[in-house]
Amino acid sequence: VNDEVCEKVGVTFSWAQANELAIYGFCAKRVTEQSGANQFSREVNGGNIYFYKHAELLDDPELRKLINESNTTFISSRNVSLSVQSSRNRILELSREHRSSIKLSIESMQRTMNIMKSEKYKDWIKVLNNIDQIWHLCELLHLEVFPADTVLPKLLEWTRMDRADLDELASEIVTSSLTKGADLRHPEYWEVVMGLLLIGRFDSTRALLKLHSEAETVPFFEADLLLRSIPIYTVCCGLSASEFNARWKGWKSSVRSKINSGAFASCPKLLKLMTLIGSDEPSFDLFKTYCSTWYQLMVSMLLFTDPIVKIHDLNYHANQCIEYFGGRSKLKLFDHTILALVDSNLNLAIKHLLYTADGGWCAVHLTNLLDLAGCLNNNTREEHIDFEQMLLDYGEMLMSHQSYWQVGLTYLEQCKVHGWEAMRILLLKLPLTSEEKALKIIAKAKEYNLNDVVNDICKVMAMARLRNGNLSGALTWTLMSNDAQYTNYIADKYLRSYAMGCSDSEIGCSQALMNLGQSVLISSRLTFLAKYCEFHTLYEEDKTKEAANLLIRLIDSKVAPKYFWFTLLLDALPL
Known part of the structure; x- marks a missing residue:
C-alpha cells in the first residue's frame, strides 16, 4: 500500500464484504489496566482506506466456465422433489455433474498451460484437485446409501x-x-x-x-x-x-x-x-x-x-x-476437512470448506446437495450451518461483477428470509452504464416482482436524462416508473421549459405519449401535457377546427398551470 500514513504507523485490514478487504493505517498503543497488566489496543491513525477485491475467480475465463456450469446444475437441483423415492439418485447425478465440471476445468487449465508454456493455473489446479477429492469422499460416504459395514469398498474407490x-x-x-x-x-x-x-x-x-x-x-x-x-x-x-x-x-x-x-x-x-x-x-x-x-x-x-x-x-x-x-x-x-468427513461431522467439514480459496463455490454447492439429501445436522447451535448466509455471501460476490449479476440472483432467490431484500439492495447498486443495462435490470426486477426496484431505476435514468437536458428521454423513463409524483415533476419541467422559450418549435413529446391510453391519467400534469401534445398534432395536420375545440376545452378546464396560461393564449391567436 503506497500511503504515507501506512508507512509510518503500519497497516491492518477488515473484511468489507465477501471478497473485499479494507486496508488502513493503525498504531498499537500500550494500555495499562488497573491490575497492572499491559494490554495493547489498535488505534486508527487517519489517512485513506484502500479497498482490495479478490476478483480472479470471476475474471478468469477458465473459472467462469465452472461458475456457469455449476449454476445450471444448482438451478436443476432446486427442482428436486424431496418426497419422491428416486430423489436421492437424482441428487447423486447432480453431484457427479458438479464433479464433472471440476474435472473439465482442470483439464482445460492444463491444456492452456501447455499451450502458453506457463504455470498460470498451477495453484488453481491444486485447489480444484483438493475440492474434487473432498467432494468425491463426501459423495461416497454421505450421499450414496450403503450398509454401515461396507464402508471400506467406498474408501478404496476414493x-x-x-x-x-x-x-x-x-x-x-x-x-x-x-x-x-x-x-x-x-x-x-x-x-x-x-x-x-x-x-x-x-x-x-x-x-x-x-x-x-x-x-x-x-x-x-x-x-x-x-x-x-x-x-x-x-x-x-x-x-x-x-x-x-x-x-x-x-x-x-x-x-x-x-x-x-x-x-x-x-x-x-x-x-x-x-x-x-x-x-x-x-x-x-x-x-x-x-x-x-x-x-x-x-x-x-x-x-x-x-x-x-x-x-x-x-x-x-x-x-x-x-x-x-x-x-x-x-x-x-x-486434512481437517477429510477428517471431518470420515468422522461424519458434515457441519464441521462445511465450515472448513468455507476457508477454501474458491470464493465459497464448493461450500455452497456441496451444502446445497447435502441439505436436499437431509444429511445436515442443525439440531444444536454450535453445529448449525447457516446455509442462507452462505447463499447470500456467494450471491453478493457474483452480483459484484458486471457479468454475473444475473447468475447471483438465482442464488439469492433461494434465501427465504433475507433473499428478496438483498436482491433489492444489490440490484439498485448495479451501475447503470447504458439504457440496455438498465432495461435488463428492470426486466429481472419485474421477473421477481420487485416493483420498487423498477420504479427507482426508472427515476435514476429519468434524472440522468434531465441533467443532460433531454426532457423527452426523462419523460419516457418517468412513464415507465408509474410514480405519480415523479411523473408530475417531469411533466411540469417539460411544460415550464416549453413556456419559457420553446413556443416557436415542436414540443417533441408526442412520440412518448402516443398509445398510452389511461396511463396518462397517472398525474394531472401528464394528462394536460398529453392533451396539449394532441392539440399540436391536430394543428400540424391542418385540422384547425378540432385543434381549436381541444384548445378551448383545455383553457376552459383550468387544468393548465398558471405559468402556462399565456402560452395557451398565444396558441389561440393563429386559430
Missing part, C-alpha cells in the same frame, strides 16, 4: 482415484514386459506392486508378480494362490458379517502359516509383502513406507486388518494414523 499414477506405471510395466524379468528392467517394480496391493488391486498385483524373473518358483506360486483366494466382503457376496469374519481369519491364518514355514524366505521383498498382509495387528511402520498420507495409511491398514469396519469406527483409526504422520499439529485445512 483412494484409487488419488493413486491413478499407479495404474499408469503398472500399465507401462505390463506393456513393456511381455516376458519375465520386469523387476530387472523397471527399478520401480516393487514399489508399484506394493502400491497396487495396498489399494486393493489384487488382480493387477498378481499380474505384475507373474512378470517377476522368479515367477515360476514356489514362493511366487504360493503368493499367487493366497492372493487369488483373499476374501472380499461386499453386499452381494452372500455372507453375513460373522461368516465373512470367520473366513477372513482362516485366510489370515493360512498366510501366517506359510510365512512361518519359510515359504517366502528366499525372496525378502516377497516376504515383506506377505508379512504386510498376514499380520493380525497393523504394522504401521511397514504400511507407512508405501503411503504418503494418513488417509492412505488408514485405508490400506483397514484393508488387511478390519475389512468390515463400521463407519462410526473410522475416527478411531484415523486418529491412530494421524499420530504416525506427526499428529494433528501437522494437519492442513484439506
Whole structure:
C-alpha cells in the first residue's frame, strides 16, 4: 500500500464484504489496566482506506466456465422433489455433474498451460484437485446409501482415484514386459506392486508378480494362490458379517502359516509383502513406507486388518494414523476437512470448506446437495450451518461483477428470509452504464416482482436524462416508473421549459405519449401535457377546427398551470 500514513504507523485490514478487504493505517498503543497488566489496543491513525477485491475467480475465463456450469446444475437441483423415492439418485447425478465440471476445468487449465508454456493455473489446479477429492469422499460416504459395514469398498474407490499414477506405471510395466524379468528392467517394480496391493488391486498385483524373473518358483506360486483366494466382503457376496469374519481369519491364518514355514524366505521383498498382509495387528511402520498420507495409511491398514469396519469406527483409526504422520499439529485445512468427513461431522467439514480459496463455490454447492439429501445436522447451535448466509455471501460476490449479476440472483432467490431484500439492495447498486443495462435490470426486477426496484431505476435514468437536458428521454423513463409524483415533476419541467422559450418549435413529446391510453391519467400534469401534445398534432395536420375545440376545452378546464396560461393564449391567436 503506497500511503504515507501506512508507512509510518503500519497497516491492518477488515473484511468489507465477501471478497473485499479494507486496508488502513493503525498504531498499537500500550494500555495499562488497573491490575497492572499491559494490554495493547489498535488505534486508527487517519489517512485513506484502500479497498482490495479478490476478483480472479470471476475474471478468469477458465473459472467462469465452472461458475456457469455449476449454476445450471444448482438451478436443476432446486427442482428436486424431496418426497419422491428416486430423489436421492437424482441428487447423486447432480453431484457427479458438479464433479464433472471440476474435472473439465482442470483439464482445460492444463491444456492452456501447455499451450502458453506457463504455470498460470498451477495453484488453481491444486485447489480444484483438493475440492474434487473432498467432494468425491463426501459423495461416497454421505450421499450414496450403503450398509454401515461396507464402508471400506467406498474408501478404496476414493483412494484409487488419488493413486491413478499407479495404474499408469503398472500399465507401462505390463506393456513393456511381455516376458519375465520386469523387476530387472523397471527399478520401480516393487514399489508399484506394493502400491497396487495396498489399494486393493489384487488382480493387477498378481499380474505384475507373474512378470517377476522368479515367477515360476514356489514362493511366487504360493503368493499367487493366497492372493487369488483373499476374501472380499461386499453386499452381494452372500455372507453375513460373522461368516465373512470367520473366513477372513482362516485366510489370515493360512498366510501366517506359510510365512512361518519359510515359504517366502528366499525372496525378502516377497516376504515383506506377505508379512504386510498376514499380520493380525497393523504394522504401521511397514504400511507407512508405501503411503504418503494418513488417509492412505488408514485405508490400506483397514484393508488387511478390519475389512468390515463400521463407519462410526473410522475416527478411531484415523486418529491412530494421524499420530504416525506427526499428529494433528501437522494437519492442513484439506486434512481437517477429510477428517471431518470420515468422522461424519458434515457441519464441521462445511465450515472448513468455507476457508477454501474458491470464493465459497464448493461450500455452497456441496451444502446445497447435502441439505436436499437431509444429511445436515442443525439440531444444536454450535453445529448449525447457516446455509442462507452462505447463499447470500456467494450471491453478493457474483452480483459484484458486471457479468454475473444475473447468475447471483438465482442464488439469492433461494434465501427465504433475507433473499428478496438483498436482491433489492444489490440490484439498485448495479451501475447503470447504458439504457440496455438498465432495461435488463428492470426486466429481472419485474421477473421477481420487485416493483420498487423498477420504479427507482426508472427515476435514476429519468434524472440522468434531465441533467443532460433531454426532457423527452426523462419523460419516457418517468412513464415507465408509474410514480405519480415523479411523473408530475417531469411533466411540469417539460411544460415550464416549453413556456419559457420553446413556443416557436415542436414540443417533441408526442412520440412518448402516443398509445398510452389511461396511463396518462397517472398525474394531472401528464394528462394536460398529453392533451396539449394532441392539440399540436391536430394543428400540424391542418385540422384547425378540432385543434381549436381541444384548445378551448383545455383553457376552459383550468387544468393548465398558471405559468402556462399565456402560452395557451398565444396558441389561440393563429386559430
